[in-house]
Amino acid sequence: MKTLVIGAGIAGLSAAQELRKANHQVILLEARSRVGGRIHTDRSFAEVPIELGAEFIHSSQVPTYSLAQKLGLRTFHYNQHNDTLVRLPDGALRTIAEVGTQKQGYDNVRLVDWPEVNGEESLEAYLERLGERPIPFKLQEYISDFDHPRYLSAKAAREYLCDPSAEEGDYRLLDGYD
Amino acid sequence: MERLEWGPWGVRAFTADGRVYPADRAVVALPLGVLKAEGVRFVPELPEEKRQAIERLGLTDAVKLFFRFDRPVFPPGIVELYAPGAALEECWSNPLGHSKGIEVLTALATGEKARALMALPEERALREALQALQQALGQPSLTPSKARLVHWRDDPYTLGAYSMARVGASEARQVLAKPVGNRLFFAGEHTAPNAWASTVHGAYASGKRAAHEAIRSAYREAPLGPRRGLRPSLPPPLPDGRPAA
Numbered sequence: 447m448k449t450l451v452i453g454a455g456i457a458g459l460s461a462a463q464e465l466r467k468a469n470h471q472v473i474l475l476e477a478r479s480r481v482g483g484r485i486h487t488d489r490s491f492a493e494v495p496i497e498l499g500a501e502f503i504h505s506s507q508v509p510t511y512s513l514a515q516k517l518g519l520r521t522f523h524y525n526q527h528n529d530t531l532v533r534l535p536d537g538a539l540r541t542i543a544e545v546g547t548q549k550q551g552y553d554n555v556r557l558v559d560w561p562e563v564n565g566e567e568s569l570e571a572y573l574e575r576l577g578e579r580p581i582p583f584k585l586q587e588y589i590s591d592f593d594h595p596r597y598l599s600a601k602a603a604r605e606y607l608c609d610p611s612a613e614e615g616d617y618r619l620l621d622g623y624d
Numbered sequence: 625m626e627r628l629e630w631g632p633w634g635v636r637a638f639t640a641d642g643r644v645y646p647a648d649r650a651v652v653a654l655p656l657g658v659l660k661a662e663g664v665r666f667v668p669e670l671p672e673e674k675r676q677a678i679e680r681l682g683l684t685d686a687v688k689l690f691f692r693f694d695r696p697v698f699p700p701g702i703v704e705l706y707a708p709g710a711a712l713e714e715c716w717s718n719p720l721g722h723s724k725g726i727e728v729l730t731a732l733a734t735g736e737k738a739r740a741l742m743a744l745p746e747e748r749a750l751r752e753a754l755q756a757l758q759q760a761l762g763q764p765s766l767t768p769s770k771a772r773l774v775h776w777r778d779d780p781y782t783l784g785a786y787s788m789a790r791v792g793a794s795e796a797r798q799v800l801a802k803p804v805g806n807r808l809f810f811a812g813e814h815t816a817p818n819a820w821a822s823t824v825h826g827a828y829a830s831g832k833r834a835a836h837e838a839i840r841s842a843y844r845e846a847p848l849g850p851r852r853g854l855r856p857s858l859p860p861p862l863p864d865g866r867p868a869a
């Protein structure tokens with residue numbers, strides 16, 4: 447059984463690995479002279495590696511976290527609690543831990559008590575509909591990672607925030623994602 | 625790869641330098657940006673529903689900026705700064721820098737802010753981003769020894785940072801993940817469920833999912849499998865008249 451895999455990013459590489467396990471003959475086609483795609487570690491900029499693409503493993507509940515553990519890769523945990531500063535509207539810098547105790551809900555990850563979304567409304571409309579309510583850090587981060595809430599699907603954002611793997615903090619692969 | 629032909633007979637990939645790779649099935653793990661730009665031609669083209677989903681699902685504009693400093697910048701114990709509403713909202717330390725007595729900060733700009741930075745010549749973009757960083761940190765004289773920025777929008781093999789569930793596109797990733805005609809199977813961050821898309825773990829899991837779909841499909845059509853002898857017609861001849869492989 448012969449199977450082509452087109453693109454040697456992490457998706458193509460994991461597909462190729464599974465196909466090989468099932469005894470498929472695999473031909474992996476890649477346009478660049480390197481594998482990894484949007485995983486690209488640079489070691490020339492500074493004394494320590496920088497990540498031009500992916501940088502973090504966003505949860506300990508995802509398969510790439512177990513994979514890194516299995517491979518014995520060194521990780522650094524950003525707890526996003528007392529190691530992360532938030533800039534308040536008045537310019538003051540406080541840790542998330544401090545803001546969390548002041549503003550209830552700020553460090554609530556899963557939005558468990560948030561109402562359903564109305565069809566395909568925007569995240570902006572959804573938040574407006576809910577009215578005054580602290581936006582948890584994890585949702586703020588989602589917005590910062592993508593675009594203004596007026597462009598984002600509220601339904602998809604809620605699926606992200608309610609996922610069982612959602613947790614605070616990020617892991618960085620100290621010696622490079624590649 | 626430039627062109628992918630598919631049909632009941634199998635699949636055939638054509639590269640820019642004229643090579644042809646025939647196979648039974650293909651796992652397509654190309655980035656959404658490449659699919660949107662039709663950087664690869666499917667012959668026959670993908671079903672309408674798939675083409676619409678490719679168009680509907682958004683791509684995030686993102687710029688990553690790197691600054692190297694000769695000494696630590698964050699207070700002890702701090703590795704990240706989040707400044708909602710500021711010109712640069714997120715920036716974090718490469719913690720390995722601390723052991724070397726230096727600091728390497730990475731900042732991420734998305735959306736309007738990324739589009740504004742991408743519209744500037746690189747040097748000016750770096751200067752403006754530095755100002756934003758100085759402001760967010762309240763350290764106006766902060767000066768890096770080195771600075772660099774990257775975005776993946778102009779990279780011909782990526783053409784955009786990562787997929788984004790725009791309003792109206794909450795089902796698009798599901799459609800993009802569907803196999804076509806027992807021949808094409810789809811992987812990539814943009815085919816992961818909304819909760820996992822746009823990430824490495826989402827892309828990784830999607831590759832496994834697509835591979836398993838291809839393996840099951842092969843088993844169903846195998847000579848000794850449940851639908852024995854289903855193996856269909858021959859591929860069409862190659863365009864230059866060579867016999868089909």
Ligand SMILES: Cc1cc2nc3c(=O)[nH]c(=O)nc-3n(C[C@H](O)[C@H](O)[C@H](O)COP(=O)(O)OP(=O)(O)OC[C@H]3O[C@@H](n4cnc5c(N)ncnc54)[C@H](O)[C@@H]3O)c2cc1C
Pocket residue numbers: 532533534535545549552570573579580581585586589590595708709
């Ligand atoms: C410690 C801390 C706590 C915060 N808590 C809250 C909070 O409880 N509720 C809250 O709405 N904002 C909160 N913010 C976010 C901050 O106030 C946003 O910059 C502000 O909501 C942007 O609104 P705007 O009208 O200036 O901008 P616009 O860009 O005009 O925003 C329009 C809408 O988009 C939403 N929005 C835009 N940017 C963000 C963002 N980065 N994060 C979340 N929503 C955004 C806003 O809710 C607003 O309704 C907090 C920020 C900090 C530092």
Ligand SMILES: Cc1cc2nc3c(=O)[nH]c(=O)nc-3n(C[C@H](O)[C@H](O)[C@H](O)COP(=O)(O)OP(=O)(O)OC[C@H]3O[C@@H](n4cnc5c(N)ncnc54)[C@H](O)[C@@H]3O)c2cc1C
Pocket residue numbers: 452453454455456457458475476477478481482483484485498499500501502503504625626653654655658663664686687688776780781782784785786811812813814821822823824825827
């Ligand atoms: C700036 C940035 C920061 C990110 N940060 C994170 C993070 O912190 N954590 C996280 O989990 N994720 C992060 N991501 C997302 C993550 O990098 C991607 O989701 C993931 O790497 C995508 O993998 P993929 O295999 O789907 O695609 P890709 O890695 O893009 O792989 C596709 C492959 O196809 C190849 N290709 C393209 N065209 C052709 C062609 N015509 N013929 C043959 N091959 C072709 C490409 O060269 C590439 O190798 C980030 C992404 C960016 C851009």
